[in-house]
Amino acid sequence: QVQLVESGGGLVQAGDSLRLSCAASERTFSNYAMGWFCQAPGKEREFVAAITWNGDRTSYGDFVKGRFTISRANGENTEYLQMNSLKPEDTAVYHCAADISISKIIAGNFGSWGQGTQVTVSS
Numbered sequence: 001q002v003q004l005v006e007s008g009g010g011l012v013q014a015g016d017s018l019r020l021s022c023a024a025s026e027r028t029f030s031n032y033a034m035g036w037f038c039q040a041p042g043k044e045r046e047f048v049a050a051i052t053w054n055g056d057r058t059s060y061g062d063f064v065k066g067r068f069t070i071s072r073a074n075g076e077n078t079e080y081l082q083m084n085s086l087k088p089e090d091t092a093v094y095h096c097a098a099d100i101s102i103s104k105i106i107a108g109n110f111g112s113w114g115q116g117t118q119v120t121v122s123s
Contacts, residue, residue, distance in 0.1 A: 002026040002098040002112040009094060009117030012086055020081040020117060022096030030054070030074040033102035035110070036081050038092035038119075048094065049081060050105045059106055063089075086121045093118050 003025035012018055026032065035050035047061045049070035058070055067086075072079040079096060094117055099110035 002029070002032060004096050004098060004112060004114035006094065006096050006114045006117040009119045011120045011122065014087055014121055014123050016086050016121070018083045018086065018119060020083065020094055020096075020119075022079045022081075022114060024077045024079075024098065026077070026098075029077040032098045032100060033105055034070075034072055034079040035097045035099075035102070035105035036070065036094055037097055037108070037113070038090075038094045039116075040092040043092075045108065046092075047106060047108060050097075050102050051079065052102050057102065059102065083119070086119075088121045088123045091120050 005023045008020040030053055033052050036048040037045050038048050039045045050059045051070045051072055067084050069082040095113045097105050097110040097113040099105050104110050
């Protein structure tokens with residue numbers, strides 16, 4: 001399994017932006033598709049975004065389309081989630097995920113995920 005460490009969360013106001021980072025321990029990071037999920041208290045885990053190993057395909061959850069952008073830097077073993085136009089309903093713990101298959105990440109059936117970083121958006 002890949003060890004993943006998220007960072008970049010915080011408390012912001014509605015309309016602000018944040019960039020989350022996820023650092024991976026695996027030297028073969030470029031072999032893995034990567035993604036992000038979020039979970040708010042009392043709610044189910046929700047798919048946010050995913051990206052293939054080489055970045056040629058991305059996928060987004062409906063609630064973030066047009067606002068969030070996923071990217072990766074294979075030379076730095078890091079993936080990113082640029083979050084713009086944040087809304088109070090985006091408040092959640094955001095986890096990064098890794099798997100060989102982007103389809104498994106989208107389906108929520110991935111092999112590795114991190115402890116998460118808290119994002120809180122005030123109105």
